Amino acid sequence: MMPATVFRPAEPPEMPVEEEHHAFVELEKVTHTYGRGDRKIQALIETDLRIEQGDFVALVGPSGCGKSTILKLVTGLITASSGYVYVAGREVGAEPVRVGMAFQNPTMLPWLSLRDNVMLPLKIVPPFRREYRAKRRGEFRDRVEALLAQVGLGGFSDKYPWQLSGGMLQRASLCRALIHEPQLLMLDEPFGALDQFTREELWAVMQDLWMTRKPTVLLVTHDLKEAAYLASRICVMRARPGRIVEESEVAFPRPRTIAMSYEPNFVALTQRLRELIMSAQADKEETS
Ligand code: ADP
Numbered sequence: 001m002m003p004a005t006v007f008r009p010a011e012p013p014e015m016p017v018e019e020e021h022h023a024f025v026e027l028e029k030v031t032h033t034y035g036r037g038d039r040k041i042q043a044l045i046e047t048d049l050r051i052e053q054g055d056f057v058a059l060v061g062p063s064g065c066g067k068s069t070i071l072k073l074v075t076g077l078i079t080a081s082s083g084y085v086y087v088a089g090r091e092v093g094a095e096p097v098r099v100g101m102a103f104q105n106p107t108m109l110p111w112l113s114l115r116d117n118v119m120l121p122l123k124i125v126p127p128f129r130r131e132y133r134a135k136r137r138g139e140f141r142d143r144v145e146a147l148l149a150q151v152g153l154g155g156f157s158d159k160y161p162w163q164l165s166g167g168m169l170q171r172a173s174l175c176r177a178l179i180h181e182p183q184l185l186m187l188d189e190p191f192g193a194l195d196q197f198t199r200e201e202l203w204a205v206m207q208d209l210w211m212t213r214k215p216t217v218l219l220v221t222h223d224l225k226e227a228a229y230l231a232s233r234i235c236v237m238r239a240r241p242g243r244i245v246e247e248s249e250v251a252f253p254r255p256r257t258i259a260m261s262y263e264p265n266f267v268a269l270t271q272r273l274r275e276l277i278m279s280a281q282a283d284k285e286e287t288s
């Protein structure tokens with residue numbers, strides 16, 4: 001008689017019990033759909049993105065590819081249709097994370113001085129709001145002055161928004177986005193409305209703020225030179241459906257300068273990004 005084959009369950013492999021490590025910001029297979037039925041728009045499909053703490057990541061891509069959708073998912077303004085979004089190791093929304101934001105249009109309250117505009121987050125955001133009354137004429141005021149000085153606006157804190165140029169307002173808007181020491185800084189085309197020279201000045205200001213304060217930054221931009229000047233990593237997106245198609249490390253030493261942006265390596269990088277995006281545009285035209 002043949003000996004019966006004995007099937008033994010395989011030994012369970014020794015699995016180290018390990019805490020799942022999440023990057024500071026992490027998107028895992030995130031899909032997002034706006035609307036329903038005929039109006040359904042697939043804004044983002046199966047998107048993965050990891051941003052380590054203190055990193056500076058740029059998202060570039062054609063209009064409508066889901067850049068702002070990613071910012072909204074990370075700040076918890078919208079919830080992913082499927083997949084997971086983690087911020088500071090927890091699912092987004094589980095615990096409030098301090099976020100600073102700046103947009104193309106630096107909306108300042110016209111009836112407040114520059115100082116009071118910049119101080120606004122300290123009046124609103126915990127834990128600062130508790131101490132606001134006690135510190136607004138002392139410590140908080142000093143903090144605002146120091147930040148304004150760092151971006152070249154020393155001596156302007158008593159001015160009102162209408163007394164300042166677009167570039168100065170955007171500098172102030174960066175200060176306002178950073179005054180409450182956010183863990184995350186979200187920038188959606190913040191320099192898009194400025195002329196070329198002012199924009200380049202602001203890149204230097206932004207770089208200095210990041211190098212001294214090291215917030216985790218997610219920058220959305222159309223400007224490839226801007227992405228290559230500021231970011232440590234660039235994610236290129238495509239539309240319909242929106243997704244990240246390529247990621248490039250940007251290894252140029254810091255502080256970076258405008259002169260560097262004319263060097264062959266730098267030009268080669270922006271050229272390659274441009275081709276990636278143009279080929280995506282061409283695909284789109286073919287299929288539509
Ligand atoms: P980007 O910032 O890259 O230009 P968005 O993330 O704003 O793109 O949008 C991605 C896609 O989702 C676009 O096709 C856009 O029209 C659509 N979309 C964005 N917001 C909404 C919304 N609230 N309702 C319906 N569709 C939206």
Ligand code: MG
Pocket residue numbers: 067068069
């Ligand atoms: Mg957008």
